[in-house]
Amino acid sequence: MRKTLYRRWSACLMLLFIIHHSYADALRIQHLERCGDIFNEQTHTFCLTLAEGAPAGKLKVKLNGKSLPAAQVQRADNQLRITLSGRVSSGPVWIEHARHASNAVWLSMGGSNVVAATxxxxxxxxxxxxxxxxxxxxxxxxxxxxxxxxxxxxxxxxxxxxxxxxxxxxxxxxxxxxxxxxxxxxxxxxxxxxxxxxxxxxxxxxxxxxEQHFPAEGETELTTDKPDETELIANRFFDAVDFYKRHLNSAEKPNKTHPIRIGIIERNVDFDSPDFSEYLGDCRHSKKRTCLYGRDADTPDSHGSTVAGILAATWDNGGNSGFLRGFDNMGPAFDVIVERNSDAGITANIAASVNLVEDGVRVLNWSWGIHRVGTKNIDGDAIDSLVRSGLAMSGYEELLEEFFLWLRMKHPEVVVVNSAGNGASFSGRDEYRLPSSFITEQLIVVGGHERSNNKNAQVDDPDFVIKRDASNIDMRVDITAAACVHSSTLKADKPGEIHCGTSYATPLVAGTLAVMLSINPALTPEQLRMLLRRSAMTIGQDPDFEPADADDLTSPILPSERNNQLHHPDVGRSARLDMRKALDLSVQSLTRVR
Missing domain, CATH: 3.30.70.80 (Peptidase S8 propeptide/proteinase inhibitor I9)
Structure with a gap:
């Protein structure tokens, strides 16, 4: 009898556990977009979609930490219609029910919105x-x-x-x-x-x-090779966090740091992963933590989850370790906003970027890019992924040109970090590749590298890494970074699949720039690029400014980037991200930019 009762009690507890977790997982915001009359400047309407199985009844909607009046929220099944009027600031919106909270999505009051086709x-x-x-x-x-x-x-x-x-x-x-x-x-x-x-x-x-497509306008490849920590060590990832802790957060002489907002143009993030589950509800209850805002994804290994995880994933928990999370409780508040406006392609990417810049973003992460139909790789073979027709490319080029002209005129402090692409092609030829081919001080282009087979090489040795075969190249690439990372998983302490590509090298550079700006927010995009290049380690063959095989991995390091030493061994080589040295130079820039 006791055994029977015990089994029934255990079964009930297990059922309650499953119901509790299923209920909590269903309280997720999957979509948010502007709806209603887009020309109404007095009243702004947003349509919000919850995951299937969301709890019935009234839900509490919070915007910027304050509950919205019930009269401003209408519900029909899993759809919410939010009406805002008067002066309302952009900020995170999330849902609460009982003691549960959803992921927070960034609600922008910016007027740039486009719709996707069905x-x-x-x-x-x-x-x-x-x-x-x-x-x-x-x-x-x-x-x-x-x-x-x-x-x-x-x-x-x-x-x-x-x-x-x-x-x-x-x-x-x-x-x-x-x-x-x-x-x-x-x-x-x-x-x-x-x-x-x-x-x-x-x-x-x-x-x-x-919404079901992977990747989302991004550049990604999968490999069965198992990277270890040497992929991040190649850019002195952990040394950078240690430097910040020891030199900027010391009790004897703490340095003033500044909050920085980063925008990631991606579709969504899986908040069911242990990498991101801590971001549910009111993230900004602490003034010294990294916060992540984004729509919820169905799977943890999505392109957006992996890119965002490089910046914001909880350390050693669900497959990834976020660079900015390493500064929690000792640095400024970093806001990481994952936003794509709608699924309307490149136009939506630009609309989201405009809104984010107007909302105060200093660093934009663009882990995406496109090639023209007929583009050849460095071996002369046609590229067959992420290609667009000449008609589409001409329109995109004009739109991107307008964006960067606007950025230069209205927001010269903003820097865009773009992936070089994975077509084994030339990143700087505007007839073949966008947007990395644009020449502007506000665009930094990132190539990808991976660990070499030379296990005896020191981290600052050019042979410590090699170029990722698929990475685009040439002098338009400003710097390279580690291309291979673990994706997020649904189980704690379980490493995910390996994703490789310049998409994942890009947020390493974007995160470094964000921390540099938190140290010295007066740094301009031109100065940021200069400090990145001055701090860079090297990669590639012997110095050669005009290699016969056109195999410039990045723009070659110049004597002016090595204190005008004409015979410095780095001169003429390609550049590899050194995250620690970049932060060090940012500290030095507080007194002067050399």
Whole structure:
């Protein structure tokens, strides 16, 4: 009898445990977007989607730590409609029910928003690429009032305005087109308008499919090789954290540090992973911790989870260790915002970037990029991943140019860190590759390296690492970093699959820049690049400024980057990230930038 009762009691406890965890896991925000009248400047409406199985009844919605009045929140099954009016600041929004809290998503009050196509609104073009049939964006010449002109064009062509990026004078139109022939005819007519600088078409998957697609406009490869800590050691990852702890947080002479906000253009993060489960609810209850905001993913090994994990994952818990988490309780508050606006391809990436910059982001992490159809790798073979047609590339190039012009004019303090790409091609040729080919002080391009077979080499030896075979190269690449990391997992203390690519080298550089800015927020993008290069270790063959095989891994190190020593052994070599030395030079820059 006792055994029977014990078994029943144990079964009940197990059932309660399962119900408790299933209930908690269902309280997740999977999607958030602007909806309603996008031109209403007095009232802003947002539509929020919860995971299946979300608890019934009223939910408490919190924005910037304060509960929203029930009258501002409407619910229909797993959908919430939030209406905000008056002066409202951008910030994290999350859901609470009983004692449980959801992940926090960054709600931007910025006016840049575009919509994605559904499966009914796409088709295959002549290159076999999925392209939008009835959604395009027009970039209006700056001498025109963008909204007024967009409305005139919409009326003239029987279209409707469904999205916009006002700072870039860019407006998204839904055209009366049922096929690509009709779309291309309208695009040709729109492009001939005197007021139109360019027309941007999207070549990306429809929204429903894109949410299940891996990776998300990113550059990633999988390998069965097992990297160990030497991948991060190659960039002095742990030495950088130790330097900060010993030299900037000492009890005898603590240095003042400054909070920095980082934007990651990615789709989502799996908050069920131990890497990120600590970020549920009100993350900013502590002024000295890293906070992560983003939509919830279905799987822990998503592209966004891996990229975000390099910056924000809890140490040694769910597969990854986040660089910025290493400064908790001894540094400033880092905000890491994972945001992509919508699944509307490159246009959405730019819309999200504009909103984040207006919300105070100093460092943007772009672990994405595209190649033109027909691009060849360094071996002369065609690249068949992340390619776009010439028509799409021309529009993207104009949109990116407008973004960087706006950045230079309005936000010269912001720095963008972009992956060089994994096409084994040339990152700096604008006819082949975007956006890494842009020449601007506010764009830093990152290549990828991995541990060499030379186990006797010291960390500062050029032979300690080798270029990752797939990494794009040439003089437009500013620096290389470790390309291979563990993905996140659902089980604590279990290492995940290995992901490799320049996507994962990029956040190592972005995180380093964020910490450098926390030390000295007055550093400009040009000075940040200079300090990165001055602090860099080396990688690659013997010094050669013009190698016959065009195998420049990065822009070669110059004598001016080695105290004008013409015969310094580093001169002419390619650059490899040294995170510790970069922080050291940032401290020195408080008195002068050498």
């Amino acid at each position: 499966e009914a609104d796409v088709a295959k073009n002549m290159d076999g690429l999925t392209t939008y049939v009835n959604l395009v964006s027009v970039i209006i010449e700056e001498r025109y009032d963008g909204l007024t002109e967009a409305r005139r064009l919409a009326k003239k062509y029987n279209a409707s305005i469904v999205g916009m990026i006002p700072p870039l004078n860019t407006y998204q139109l839904r055209l009366p087109a049922n096929n690509l022939i009709e779309r291309d005819a309208l695009v040709l007519r729109l492009g001939s308008e005197v007021s139109v600088d360019a027309v941007v078409i999207e070549e990306t998957d429809p929204e429903k499919h894109a």
